[in-house]
Amino acid sequence: MTREELLDQIKRKRSFLCVGLDPDLNRIPQHLLECEDPVFEFNKQIINATEPFAVAYKPNIAFFEALGSSGWDTLKKTVNYIPAHIFKIADAKRGDIGNTSSMYAKTFFEQMSFDAITITPYMGSDSVQPFLKFKNKWSVILAATSNSGAVDFQYLKTGSEFLYQQVVRKSSAWGSADNMMYVVGATRPETLTEIRKIIPEHFLLIPGVGAQGGDLKAVCNFGMTDQVGLLINSSRGIIYAANDENFAEAASLEAKKVRDEMATILKSKYPEI
Amino acid sequence: MTREELLDQIKRKRSFLCVGLDPDLNRIPQHLLECEDPVFEFNKQIINATEPFAVAYKPNIAFFEALGSSGWDTLKKTVNYIPAHIFKIADAKRGDIGNTSSMYAKTFFEQMSFDAITITPYMGSDSVQPFLKFKNKWSVILAATSNSGAVDFQYLKTGSEFLYQQVVRKSSAWGSADNMMYVVGATRPETLTEIRKIIPEHFLLIPGVGAQGGDLKAVCNFGMTDQVGLLINSSRGIIYAANDENFAEAASLEAKKVRDEMATILKSKYPEI
Numbered sequence: 001m002t003r004e005e006l007l008d009q010i011k012r013k014r015s016f017l018c019v020g021l022d023p024d025l026n027r028i029p030q031h032l033l034e035c036e037d038p039v040f041e042f043n044k045q046i047i048n049a050t051e052p053f054a055v056a057y058k059p060n061i062a063f064f065e066a067l068g069s070s071g072w073d074t075l076k077k078t079v080n081y082i083p084a085h086i087f088k089i090a091d092a093k094r095g096d097i098g099n100t101s102s103m104y105a106k107t108f109f110e111q112m113s114f115d116a117i118t119i120t121p122y123m124g125s126d127s128v129q130p131f132l133k134f135k136n137k138w139s140v141i142l143a144a145t146s147n148s149g150a151v152d153f154q155y156l157k158t159g160s161e162f163l164y165q166q167v168v169r170k171s172s173a174w175g176s177a178d179n180m181m182y183v184v185g186a187t188r189p190e191t192l193t194e195i196r197k198i199i200p201e202h203f204l205l206i207p208g209v210g211a212q213g214g215d216l217k218a219v220c221n222f223g224m225t226d227q228v229g230l231l232i233n234s235s236r237g238i239i240y241a242a243n244d245e246n247f248a249e250a251a252s253l254e255a256k257k258v259r260d261e262m263a264t265i266l267k268s269k270y271p272e273i
Numbered sequence: 274m275t276r277e278e279l280l281d282q283i284k285r286k287r288s289f290l291c292v293g294l295d296p297d298l299n300r301i302p303q304h305l306l307e308c309e310d311p312v313f314e315f316n317k318q319i320i321n322a323t324e325p326f327a328v329a330y331k332p333n334i335a336f337f338e339a340l341g342s343s344g345w346d347t348l349k350k351t352v353n354y355i356p357a358h359i360f361k362i363a364d365a366k367r368g369d370i371g372n373t374s375s376m377y378a379k380t381f382f383e384q385m386s387f388d389a390i391t392i393t394p395y396m397g398s399d400s401v402q403p404f405l406k407f408k409n410k411w412s413v414i415l416a417a418t419s420n421s422g423a424v425d426f427q428y429l430k431t432g433s434e435f436l437y438q439q440v441v442r443k444s445s446a447w448g449s450a451d452n453m454m455y456v457v458g459a460t461r462p463e464t465l466t467e468i469r470k471i472i473p474e475h476f477l478l479i480p481g482v483g484a485q486g487g488d489l490k491a492v493c494n495f496g497m498t499d500q501v502g503l504l505i506n507s508s509r510g511i512i513y514a515a516n517d518e519n520f521a522e523a524a525s526l527e528a529k530k531v532r533d534e535m536a537t538i539l540k541s542k543y544p545e546i
Contacts, residue, residue: 060369062367062377068384072342072344093396094366095366095393096364104338122394122415124424126422147371147399149398149399150397153397153440154396156432156436156439158429159430170426171425
């Protein structure tokens, strides 16, 4: 998917919501356990219910791997079920030496029809570049994550900058705003300001709004570009809004609530959209 | 597996060789493609041929994921095929927020019988700690990797130290030499000296000897502890020593050659072993 196609969808849906799919057998509604593939059934109903309000889905690969080989089939079915015009991010946090990263890239971009994959930058350029060779596919690099451990290394000073700034500065030279995005947690809005000084145009994928306590308006104030430039992820807050037979409806209401807030922000920031 | 059990095996086999399993359908002997599960057949024959000389195997998860859901079954069969007394490392380079890391830990430690998993440290303490909760299981943290891109971030100065030193210093406080190891590339022996100043006792997993140009003797001079403290990985140099019908024999000869070199080093360093 190209940046223009993503932006078109954002304008059409008046939303920059990404729904994270972290399907945990212990948390999905128990009546689904009778289905042949409970996790796929859960994902399908969540996608049906939230699709009008979301421009991206982000399956968390750990939750599918935990199901064994059938989980891999469930992941594939889930990705195929997401409508083609919606942006699909494999939350895999991969990154390895060149020949291994190439394998991961083929798996997620060719064998499965993901548009993007999350990548951990610790191993440097040759661990990321294999992912950048695929046309209209995206590398979403971890910059500053939303978890408490982020401070351990990402916020170490290297020269006059924090490590996360160096990660963004160096890695952004390996690709462009047309094939790279960055993960920046919503829990530290001041970080967004610093990152926007380095990459004024790239899309940022922002976890941590909702369950982890980040604030949507603050994130938009500090992180938006003149072409939106944000995908806000919400996982548990939406998919586990309820865990009874009305779970899909509850997820839909929650997604709509976030979308409505986003529509208001878009209207005030970009009256022309 | 405990550290004592690993060390016992090293003494018994006079080897600290780890064989990396990176089974690529394009590189395995073509006659195997007729088998029902070519990759498992390849792994099985490689394990049979090298087991007398190896104390550890390290399946590279990317190469199994690339096969789709059947690859996941092949991985499980491979792990189960490795004799119980041999150390089994999932080369997965995982690391995510706590609940996701927990999922990965359960997958590799409980559903599959791996003893260890490689972990990327970028997300910090809460991304590693879920792996450390499993008794007699090991977290193998990336410190200084063998690839060229390692210099991009791992060798950035943070205060008076490089990032990789900070990674080792901080993370080693989260566990102990009984449940943590570190990946240190063989391609920069001076790095081993620096790391040994911080962690004099931990096992190090060393890739990059052989195909990537690292030198076994130099690595041992700089990295060995008084309890060996090294696992040297060789992947392509052994498993692709030949790609005809004699591939297993060629792999055996190559593994034996490395083991013989290791036995000589062990004898000179630890006459009492």
